[in-house]
Amino acid sequence: DAGVIQSPRHEVTEMGQEVTLRCKPISGHDYLFWYRQTMMRGLELLIYFNNNVPIDDSGMPEDRFSAKMPNASFSTLKIQPSEPRDSAVYFCASSSGRNEQFFGPGTRLTVL
Amino acid sequence: QKEVEQNSGPLSVPEGAIASLNCTYSDRVSQSFFWYRQYSGKSPELIMSIYSNGDKEDGRFTAQLNKASQYVSLLIRDSQPSDSATYLCAVKRVSGYSTLTFGKGTMLLVSP
Numbered sequence: 648d649a650g651v652i653q654s655p656r657h658e659v660t661e662m663g664q665e666v667t668l669r670c671k672p673i674s675g676h677d678y679l680f681w682y683r684q685t686m687m688r689g690l691e692l693l694i695y696f697n698n699n700v701p702i703d704d705s706g707m708p709e710d711r712f713s714a715k716m717p718n719a720s721f722s723t724l725k726i727q728p729s730e731p732r733d734s735a736v737y738f739c740a741s742s743s744g745r746n747e748q749f750f751g752p753g754t755r756l757t758v759l
Numbered sequence: 760q761k762e763v764e765q766n767s768g769p770l771s772v773p774e775g776a777i778a779s780l781n782c783t784y785s786d787r788v789s790q791s792f793f794w795y796r797q798y799s800g801k802s803p804e805l806i807m808s809i810y811s812n813g814d815k816e817d818g819r820f821t822a823q824l825n826k827a828s829q830y831v832s833l834l835i836r837d838s839q840p841s842d843s844a845t846y847l848c849a850v851k852r853v854s855g856y857s858t859l860t861f862g863k864g865t866m867l868l869v870s871p
Contacts, residue, residue, distance in 0.1 A: 689863035690847065738802055748859060750802040
């Protein structure tokens with residue numbers, strides 16, 4: 648079975664531009680999580696969905712961040728406008744029920 | 760107070776030795792505990808989960824949990840250079856919707 652798929656793997660953009668990160672969870676998983684990882688703050692949960700419904704977005708840092716899950720096989724995390732402090736690795740993870748989470752390969756975002 | 764604390768390391772051990780990685784957590788109602796391994800530039804990979812006090816062994820890995828002391832550890836026997844990675848401790852409540860809280864990780868270096 649394919650694991651969690653994320654795209655793009657690397658993104659370099661300029662401050663003020665819109666950035667869209669994409670995720671395809673493992674088929675059959677009903678939970679999807681978006682994380683951000685930096686050296687300073689470690690791995691932080693941004694938002695998670697259950698059955699395509701956002702459950703907790705308290706980790707979303709600002710209104711510039713938004714996430715959607717239009718169906719069970721696709722989710723996006725959007726940053727508009729992007730800022731240099733948004734530079735980080737963004738991971739998507741999925742799980743079945745309340746079991747172990749499986750992570751995608753991540754998107755390394757650099758905002759110049 | 761940080762919710763999940765780990766020594767950032769690096770923890771250096773020679774090949775063949777036992778590596779001991781430690782984690783403390785602050786939320787007493789935490790019930791599920793996970794160890795993830797993250798190679799440089801890669802995504803976290805689940806290697807162990809533990810739910811009850813005591814030891815749980817899986818190959819060269821042993822997870823130890825002491826809920827009274829709010830302490831969880833990971834022992835790696837016969838350490839190999841391929842074990843060199845950052846090890847993330849994650850903690851989860853059981854009741855209701857529940858997310859993982861990650862420590863910042865301990866870097867392990869195994870020298871040949």
